[in-house]
Amino acid sequence: MAFIPAIRIDVYICIKIKALQETQPFVAKTFAGLEGILAQELQSLGATDVQETHRAVTFNGTKETMYKANYQARTAIRILKPIAEFPAANETELYREISKINWSQYLDLHKTFAIDASVSDSKMTHSKYVALKAKDAIVDQFSRKMGDRPNVDTDFPDLRINLFLHNDHCVMSFDSSSISLHKRGYRKETGEAPLNEVLAAGMILLSGWDKKSNFVDPMCGSGTLLIEAALIANGIPCGYYREFYGFKKWPDFDKDLWEKVKTDAFSEQDEFEYEIVGNEWSTEMVEKAIRNINNAKLHHDIQIVHGDIRNFIPPDGPGTVVVNPPYGERLQTKDIVGLYAKMGDSFKQNFPGYNAWVISSDIEALKRLGLHPTRKIELWNGPLLCKFEKFELYKGSKKSNYQELDQQ
Numbered sequence: 500m501a502f503i504p505a506i507r508i509d510v511y512i513c514i515k516i517k518a519l520q521e522t523q524p525f526v527a528k529t530f531a532g533l534e535g536i537l538a539q540e541l542q543s544l545g546a547t548d549v550q551e552t553h554r555a556v557t558f559n560g561t562k563e564t565m566y567k568a569n570y571q572a573r574t575a576i577r578i579l580k581p582i583a584e585f586p587a588a589n590e591t592e593l594y595r596e597i598s599k600i601n602w603s604q605y606l607d608l609h610k611t612f613a614i615d616a617s618v619s620d621s622k623m624t625h626s627k628y629v630a631l632k633a634k635d636a637i638v639d640q641f642s643r644k645m646g647d648r649p650n651v652d653t654d655f656p657d658l659r660i661n662l663f664l665h666n667d668h669c670v671m672s673f674d675s676s677s678i679s680l681h682k683r684g685y686r687k688e689t690g691e692a693p694l695n696e697v698l699a700a701g702m703i704l705l706s707g708w709d710k711k712s713n714f715v716d717p718m719c720g721s722g723t724l725l726i727e728a729a730l731i732a733n734g735i736p737c738g739y740y741r742e743f744y745g746f747k748k749w750p751d752f753d754k755d756l757w758e759k760v761k762t763d764a765f766s767e768q769d770e771f772e773y774e775i776v777g778n779e780w781s782t783e784m785v786e787k788a789i790r791n792i793n794n795a796k797l798h799h800d801i802q803i804v805h806g807d808i809r810n811f812i813p814p815d816g817p818g819t820v821v822v823n824p825p826y827g828e829r830l831q832t833k834d835i836v837g838l839y840a841k842m843g844d845s846f847k848q849n850f851p852g853y854n855a856w857v858i859s860s861d862i863e864a865l866k867r868l869g870l871h872p873t874r875k876i877e878l879w880n881g882p883l884l885c886k887f888e889k890f891e892l893y894k895g896s897k898k899s900n901y902q903e904l905d906q907q
């Protein structure tokens with residue numbers, strides 16, 4: 500083995516530590532309404548200069564922070580690493596600016612790439628056209644220099660590039676997640692209107708459930724809220740079941756650091772001593788929920804009851820209900836208003852001591868619960884603008900409040 504003088508080892512260690520500690524800007528994308536929760540999550544993971552923007556949170560951090568954000572931030576959809584920004588009022592400007600970047604730093608002829616573009620308030624209005632022009636600028640640079648070009652792979656590229664064009668100004672980033680972080684890896688089966696995992700986690704965190712009481716979803720479908728609650732309760736990182744992240748294909752991927760991030764994420768695991776229970780009336784959905792729960796190896800933590808919400812008796816309160824009942828166009832439940840009235844009756848009679856949070860885009864149906872919301876939060880479930888409302892279900896004498904409201 501070659502002799503390495505001690506002084507050179509010191510220099511090597513210093514360079515490595517500096518590289519690990521160097522901070523750079525990142526952007527974490529999320530859903531509208533979850534920016535505040537995501538900002539808190541990122542802060543707790545060591546991010547600095549955390550700023551909320553529309554459907555995103557910007558922050559500074561090291562490579563380690565970026566790995567942690569991908570593995571542990573339950574409300575992040577993807578983590579972007581900006582590499583360039585420039586004015587781009589037209590395709591010539593866009594092409595010229597992208598051509599100025601030396602792409603052989605990041606790609607070679609054997610690597611694949613993909614470009615996602617989004618466009619708002621700009622002269623160029625077609626995101627697909629913007630992505631096409633950006634692709635041309637990259638492949639033309641290779642063709643000029645090497646007579647050949649790297650290929651595009653939209654599914655599993657070695658490098659996924661994100662272009663955000665707003666007010667004729669382009670931010671170009673590398674997508675360290677590559678595949679949306681809502682794809683946790685545990686959910687193999689869904690129903691007609693499954694809740695996005697990131698939205699489900701965000702709703703639970705917004706509800707303020709403190710893991711010191713029971714958690715119930717009385718219309719649990721494929722079990723997304725129950726599984727996300729069990730992950731939170733047991734301190735299991737949201738990325739635990741997932742193998743693929745974009746940064747693993749980057750030339751600077753640090754396997755040791757990644758292993759350390761995964762191990763550290765488990766170091767402060769809480770003991771959860773309460774119940775997580777779901778109820779669902781469709782036999783098919785009960786079977787799907789059970790398969791998803793088994794996939795996540797959470798069968799010791801979650802119970803599923805098969806039946807109508809009207810007959811469902813939850814474990815004794817206190818506890819938190821988070822429920823995503825049918826609404827909107829995807830679920831053609833015939834008597835939506837009747838269903839919400841039934842849910843309201845069940846809450847009043849069977850859930851004393853619980854805080855119930857209901858998400859719905861159907862404002863009229865929400866009124867038919869016959870309960871006063873004590874908080875209202877706006878959230879988007881896909882294209883549907885929803886209200887996420889909190890109802891406090893009292894024990895004992897305060898039950899009379901419900902009767903008064905029923906008669907209004």
Ligand SMILES: C[S@@+](CC[C@H](N)C(=O)[O-])C[C@H]1O[C@@H](n2cnc3c(N)ncnc32)[C@H](O)[C@@H]1O
Pocket residue numbers: 689690692693694695717718719720721722723724778779780781784806807808809823824825826830838
């Ligand atoms: C919007 S889906 C819930 C989706 C779920 N959050 C998920 O991620 O899969 C609503 C669920 O309520 C169930 N449901 C409808 N009416 C019900 C009732 N009266 N009692 C129990 N479940 C009911 C439906 O079968 C459906 O699975």
